[in-house]
Amino acid sequence: MIGAAAPIRARRVLPGFTLSLGTTLLYLVLVVLIPVLALILKGAEIGPERFWQIVTSPRTLAAFRITLTAAAIATVFNAVYGVLMAWVLVRYEFPGKRILDALMDVPFALPTAVAGLSLTALFSANGWFGQYLDAAGIQVVYTIWGIVLAMTFTSIPFVVRTVQPVLEDLDTTLEQAAMTLGARPWTIFARVVFPAILPAFLAGSTVAFARSLGEFGAVVFIAGNLPMKTEIASLLAYIRLEEYDYIGAAAIALVLLVFALVLLLVSNLLQIWAARYREVK
Amino acid sequence: MTITITGMRKRFGPTEVLRGIDLTVEKGELVALLGPSGSGKTTLLKIIAGLDWPDMGGLDVDGVNWLNLPAQDRRIGFVFQHYALFPHMKVRDNIAFGLTVRPRSQRPGRGVIAARVDELLHLLQIAHLGDRYPAQLSGGQRQRVALGRALAIEPTVLLLDEPFGALDAAIRRDLRNWLREVHGATGSTSIFVTHDQEEAFELADRVVIMGQGQIEQIGSADQIHDRPATPFVANFMGATVEIPVTMRAGRIEAAGIDATRLERRVLPDGPATLFLRPDDITPIADTQGCWTIETVASTGATLRIALKDGAGNRVETVLPRRAPEAAGLTPGTRTHLRPEAGSVFPGPRPATTPAPAAQAPAKENIR
Numbered sequence: 001m002i003g004a005a006a007p008i009r010a011r012r013v014l015p016g017f018t019l020s021l022g023t024t025l026l027y028l029v030l031v032v033l034i035p036v037l038a039l040i041l042k043g044a045e046i047g048p049e050r051f052w053q054i055v056t057s058p059r060t061l062a063a064f065r066i067t068l069t070a071a072a073i074a075t076v077f078n079a080v081y082g083v084l085m086a087w088v089l090v091r092y093e094f095p096g097k098r099i100l101d102a103l104m105d106v107p108f109a110l111p112t113a114v115a116g117l118s119l120t121a122l123f124s125a126n127g128w129f130g131q132y133l134d135a136a137g138i139q140v141v142y143t144i145w146g147i148v149l150a151m152t153f154t155s156i157p158f159v160v161r162t163v164q165p166v167l168e169d170l171d172t173t174l175e176q177a178a179m180t181l182g183a184r185p186w187t188i189f190a191r192v193v194f195p196a197i198l199p200a201f202l203a204g205s206t207v208a209f210a211r212s213l214g215e216f217g218a219v220v221f222i223a224g225n226l227p228m229k230t231e232i233a234s235l236l237a238y239i240r241l242e243e244y245d246y247i248g249a250a251a252i253a254l255v256l257l258v259f260a261l262v263l264l265l266v267s268n269l270l271q272i273w274a275a276r277y278r279e280v281k
Numbered sequence: 282m283t284i285t286i287t288g289m290r291k292r293f294g295p296t297e298v299l300r301g302i303d304l305t306v307e308k309g310e311l312v313a314l315l316g317p318s319g320s321g322k323t324t325l326l327k328i329i330a331g332l333d334w335p336d337m338g339g340l341d342v343d344g345v346n347w348l349n350l351p352a353q354d355r356r357i358g359f360v361f362q363h364y365a366l367f368p369h370m371k372v373r374d375n376i377a378f379g380l381t382v383r384p385r386s387q388r389p390g391r392g393v394i395a396a397r398v399d400e401l402l403h404l405l406q407i408a409h410l411g412d413r414y415p416a417q418l419s420g421g422q423r424q425r426v427a428l429g430r431a432l433a434i435e436p437t438v439l440l441l442d443e444p445f446g447a448l449d450a451a452i453r454r455d456l457r458n459w460l461r462e463v464h465g466a467t468g469s470t471s472i473f474v475t476h477d478q479e480e481a482f483e484l485a486d487r488v489v490i491m492g493q494g495q496i497e498q499i500g501s502a503d504q505i506h507d508r509p510a511t512p513f514v515a516n517f518m519g520a521t522v523e524i525p526v527t528m529r530a531g532r533i534e535a536a537g538i539d540a541t542r543l544e545r546r547v548l549p550d551g552p553a554t555l556f557l558r559p560d561d562i563t564p565i566a567d568t569q570g571c572w573t574i575e576t577v578a579s580t581g582a583t584l585r586i587a588l589k590d591g592a593g594n595r596v597e598t599v600l601p602r603r604a605p606e607a608a609g610l611t612p613g614t615r616t617h618l619r620p621e622a623g624s625v626f627p628g629p630r631p632a633t634t635p636a637p638a639a640q641a642p643a644k645e646n647i648r
Contacts, residue, residue, distance in 0.1 A: 173361050173365040174365050174367060176352075176361070177359065177361060177365040177366075177367075178382070179353055180330055180331070180353075180357055180358070180431075181379035181431075182354075182379055182383060183378070183379075184382075191367075191378075195367075195369040196368070277371075277415075
């Protein structure tokens, strides 16, 4: 007689799915979700009118504008540089390539405050670079360009590190095929190579932008932090906190959080669009 | 387009992949480069395409030195082994690529390009797939798209690298016939690389056999099959049985071999090597014969018989199970061997022949 058979499930190679998923979820909730939730709740306490008043005050608006502008410029720099660097690291062999590859991680490893200090020292009016720029009438330190510089430094690796593996996996026969069909180098890059790295490029650029928006340590040293001129949003939140104005700090932080979430959403949508041809059905 | 290749050499580091290639391909011809992997056939194809460059030698196409031309200006259609379709473009855009990348002054209008693409989609029998991405196609369909993309630029020369290598046997046979038709319809000069003999002989007007960077023989299927020019070709064409013999007045002599069915050869007296296909050898029961049957295995239609002589040489033969000669062939039977066809090359067993599997035991015997 055949009894009601228990459903047969495929055995996994490594057991412990429940345990590992549970651990990771718990960790995520404790470290990421609860702080974010607390921030949102704190913001909700303020009430819409008060919230609107805080975030549209001239000083806060200026801080957001400066942060966004500087982060956008820094991201454009890093996007172009990142693709170029990834290309060099993947496509060419040269002495010192491994060292260059390793150097790409320095901005990740270096404490951002150290980066801010060194940049300030280099670009201040009597620093190595600053003395010449100063003579030419260009001031970097204590201007938005200082902020851009600090943001660029700390977010360099993102685009390089996301584009590099995709470029490594890119089938070079695609470029050869384009060549035999008469395409010139620039056309090959624009129509064959770039579309292939576009999803990774978008992902890397968004993360670089998000990181620049939130950069604090490196920026505060070089920016001079003049209200309305070179004061970034996260610093303003910090200042509010110092003044025991928790509500003001939470409101600014909440806006930064919304920026970050919108960015992530847009980035994911763009990536889905850019990779639309990969879905097989 | 007549392609003339002269004295072409190429090395990658310590390995010489092309060791002096001389070859002329006539206008409208369909030529196969056939050889085992590592024979340099793909390298030669890539040099013709402009995707690789030789160290020495000439490449002339209708009097133009192609080695001075970049790949973009050669106007060749190249079909890659794994198709190399642009994954982010729909089939239609893939096929149109070669036309849309032309400089503005030479580029056909949108309507002309669309019409040309439609025409190709019909020729390739994939009209319904125009709006799909390559990832949504089967291997055979991708192959057609790759060919369509190459044909769209009306190439002077069509080059195909292992065009059917990654396809199922049935689809392969289909596409083969169809490629032959396309070649006839477009009248272009075509060269394709393959390691599949059947494919090469069935498709090509002429087959160029390459081995270790050299051309071993050029000819039709029958010529190459019956008159291999070198031991390499004989071995590559399936004559894996090598028997040391002695030539005397044009006759082949060896103990236990009945060479009466082999024609006389114009070869100097002395040691030589007889190359035989397993199915061209008939074992004849003979109590005085020096070969003993070791095993007999049946596949239903054929018998595969392994034999051994007193010196430890081993030979494998294949004969139809219902052939009169097959009766009474059981393990332990003593026989002599009667080759029905074969080729002889002077000198003892050459050291340069491939097919290590067939040679492994023989090498031990020499020591």
